[in-house]
Amino acid sequence: MGNSQIKASGGNSSGPRYQELADILQTEVESEVYPVGTRMPTELELCNRFSVSRFTVREALRRMIDNGMILRRQGSGTVVVSKNPTTMFVQKLNTIDELLQYSHDTQLKVKSSSPIELDAETAQTIGGETGEAWHKIESIRYLDEKSPICWTDVFVRPEHRQLADRIGEDTTPVFMVIQKEFNVVAEEVTMDLFAGSMKEEKAWAMGVEPGSPTLVIVRRYKDKNGRIFEISVSEHPAGRFTFSVDLLRSSNVD
């Protein structure tokens, strides 16, 4: 009748029961009692083994899902996918344009806009195929009239070239414009950051000596099929821009 227990938390030692259970199961996965790739016991089996209710078992397993050790599918069962708990640090972004990290009142001015086929060097840096057809938009980002922050080359798919006109109208990031206009969603964004030196033709526009140090940031935006729909290459002269990453230890890791 659902009221046979005497004390809810019979736990004598530390925290809640499901946490104890999660710890035990976690240890067992680590020591390969349940090797990666195999199936874990069913909920009912765990209930019997530990003499707890399904709630407690599920609560324990939920924690193991959160740190990426197991994977569950309705009807099927529970499979071990990783020996050691993943996701130790998480970077949270509150708004979508924290991705770019430029203050909201910077402005992008388009210098040129033309279709290109990737040469070997460009293909290398942006991570594409040589000869691939893209549309290249050269632009400069300004803090105000006379303060250029960075030179940015934006590469978009030829079928999206018409958005070049829209850039600079407001402060909306380019990939946001694409998302809205062409109904694609950035599921994954990859960023590469490395040091470089400014080439002559860009140097004068940025007001620095040719060959002076720059922070290069390459951003690749992928849709849900893994297809890259935008690549941007930004070159920041030394002293004008700092890229910050803030990582928090994920709380749901014990």
Place this chain on the structure above:
Amino acid sequence: MGNSQIKASGGNSSGPRYQELADILQTEVESEVYPVGTRMPTELELCNRFSVSRFTVREALRRMIDNGMILRRQGSGTVVVSKNPTTMFVQKLNTIDELLQYSHDTQLKVKSSSPIELDAETAQTIGGETGEAWHKIESIRYLDEKSPICWTDVFVRPEHRQLADRIGEDTTPVFMVIQKEFNVVAEEVTMDLFAGSMKEEKAWAMGVEPGSPTLVIVRRYKDKNGRIFEISVSEHPAGRFTFSVDLLRSSNVD
């Protein structure tokens, strides 16, 4: 006796009931029925209002916790902390040393180790107070015998200076050594990346021309009290190191 319901999922339309409920409450938070800073109704009140069990309510609220809209404290209640669901992109790190992004077989060789008081310039770059007492460890990271990757200055608290001897013994990252030896945990890691140029005294050690471009990475490790227990400043000559960030759109955002 706990068996009065006829159908478990009375949901006529779409998904599970708790998801519907979460959607409704989410909309209400967005439209400021429950403004940020105020308290949401109690579980029991929500149970009555929607004629559902506590399970369903808690399951709905769990989702709102996950996307950072609400915050709950036992005994107290539920407070709204954000109007719009946060965490749009999440960076997952599988292992703790993915933070450093050096392949596991690189080696750190200590050049010098001495106590210092921060001068104005150093205080600025590492984000500390001028005159503060730290222990500075100068080192170089090598891929192999003759291939230096970067110059790294590590700053640790004076009380942790003895670990300087341990560095380079194995491939364990410095902050991991501190965590083990002194029982502190890195709850937050902040990284700043920017462009710089290599100073003369370091340039010859790295085998590059003085003033050549570098990628500078400043890492700050904080414990649970927000106290910084390690700072490292790494300077990578151009072409030897790329820092990559991979962001995934968080799934639990509807």
Place this chain on the structure above:
DNA sequence: AAATATAATTTGTCTGTACATCTTATCTTA
């Protein structure tokens, strides 16, 4: 009036039951 004890409130943990839904194995039939 201030400090302390008590009660009420609210979320957290836990059990038991029941049915839904998806998956997989088994059996049946063409």
Place this chain on the structure above:
DNA sequence: TAAGATAAGATGTACAGACAAATTATATTT
């Protein structure tokens, strides 16, 4: 034998009840 229907098994959703633990409000005492 292969395709399709059936049954069994596993996880998902949902209900109701009970006690635990933390917080807050109330009453009591000094």
